[in-house]
Amino acid sequence: MKLDIKRAYNFNAGPSALPLSVLEKAQQELIDFRGTGMSIMELSHRSAAYEEVHNQAIAHLKDLMSIPDNYEVLFLQGGASLQFSMIPMNFLGEGKKAGYVMTGSWSEKAFAEAKLFGEVSQAASSKEGKYRRIPRLAEIQFQGDEAYLHLTSNNTIYGTQWKEFPATGNVPLIADMSSDILSKPVDVSKFSMIYAGAQKNLGPSGVTVVIVRKEFLEKANSNIPTMLKYSTHAKNNSLYNTPPTFGIYMLGEVLGWVQEIGGLEEVVRRNEEKAKVIYDAIDNSNGFYIGHAENDSRSLMNITFNLKSEELEKAFLVQAKQEGFIGVNGHRSIGGCRASTYNAVPYESCKAFSEFMEQFQKQNG
Template identity: 65%
Template sequence: MGDQRAHTFNFNAGPSALPTEVLEEVREHLVDFQGHGLSIMEMSHRGKVYEDVHDQAIRDLRELMQISDDYEVLFLQGGASLQFAMLPMNFLAKDRQAGYLLTGSWSEKAEEEARRFGKTRIAASTREENYQRVPTLQEIVYDEADAYLHVTSNNTIYGTQWATLPEGNGTPLIADMSSDILSRPVDVSKFAMIYAGAQKNLGPSGVTVVIARKDFLLHAAQDVPTMLRYETHAKSRSLYNTPPTFGIYVLSLVLQWAKRQGGVDGLAHSNSEKAALIYDAIDQSEGFYRGHAAKESRSLMNITFRLPTPELEKAFVARSVQEGFLGLAGHRSVGGCRASTYNAVPHAACVALRDLLRDFAQKNG
């Protein structure tokens, strides 16, 4: 890759960093994939060459996340935002209710969308605390009448994460893991369904991964439009219509890269080390930097913090851009600063950010 990439630190929240070696492999095979004389973008999704890539991606994800044969692995489109609607369309009848755990903007959007199809119930929320933490497990109120219980495992905007994910307590547990899938070990067997947009830890934008327990899918409504039925895609191996073939190809390379990093355990160890570098710089700044998230709810993927004044925040972001750091401005809805340290963000980038944080505080504190 070019010299400019070597001097750029990508902390964007999504689409986010991809492993350089993956991009180099894509570049090498972009015009002629494996000697077939075509780019994979030009190949039929019905042909054996693409189907081999497609099926290998499913096998690798199963291996990395230890997904049993009791689950379907689907490659869909529309991002998590479409899942906000597709989930209740399939599983929330008008005379049923579903429980939602509110921990940030995306869980709010998921709950709001579900209300279009049936009743919702807030099983726990920290909205009145400005989402500085996730609820404790003891704060969750269960109801056996729920069709499912929905949780957002990591909250990109507020920088919080469930250190221990909740149980379903007999209710089908659904998780939006868009921003922390594959970043740490997860017991898939505890969930009826997991969904995730690919553009943070799995690959480029345009692919949505859905991991759904087969017996849960049997309870889906039958009066849902064909393309919005999980059953449609499960029966066709996600090949009912033309899938985002190029995105799935890149995702397959990211999964192979993840295996070379030591799998999920290796990535989790790396992610803990990377986040600690930045959190330590915040904690040791004598109050110059103020983390938004309570320590027990801190995200290992999205580190959110404030400076003493909005002017200093603008100055910090401006300097960061000058020095090759991208994506450190906070989400427009909350302001402040945010560093997203997804799987593909190198350790060296986090060391460089730690050094920048220390130097800026020393010169402006």
């Protein structure tokens, strides 16, 4: 029986919106997964039924992102936050140094963790300007002998996003793509490693995707705990221990949905359309709404803005919640307002929010 449920306008920054069709399919399969008589959550991760789900998810991701054959795709746990530690543990060897491009809170956290394991430097930073922009490529400084250069491709808190990535030559490039992976085509071959928490564009929370070049993996430190070695998971197809099976199942279904709607070309078209309708409300407000990010650094995933006064901002957020717009408060560290328009957020939600913004301005301008 299909329930008549009113769906919220979900602008949460993560965990975030999932495609309704994927949720409905998961609902149908929840108790009896494809004739097994068990839920996907009850299946052994060593069973043929689960292994098919696992491998299908990897295959979908390789296909959608055009991942070359010389890369491993891993499903890990611990979120991007654990990757902040695992990366230097594996790749920042003795006598080596690493560069970090500072674009917000998450790059700061990654930098702080790396400092615990070796020498790190800030290759560039936009902190002085309150992280309103992505550093220009000419501002990024590295010597060429670094173990790696790390960046965060999209900054959920400040609403900025890289439009072009640096060419690093022999220096391995690593990117935290937690909040914009699969939102647009990316040339994976430019990176030695890409990692992302699943809970923005890929599925529910609990899964971390790592895409790593095999040659880079061979250089990893082996003198660390077994579970913290990327090689452990690569050798075992991410099945060394029990993986988050339900999360991986959902991830695979989300990837299937992306394929069904037309792949990344259609995804980026939709994302540009969704972001534009909200940015237009900001840009056409004559300063009533004040965008945080500089125009050439604006994110398609996280639209951040303030109102002219703190009182208006509070009233806006209260009224937005009353109208059914969920998750539009800015991050607790900086306040303000934020609409996260990840892949599964429908255009209709973004259009409704922009109309609410226009109406609120008419009433309070």
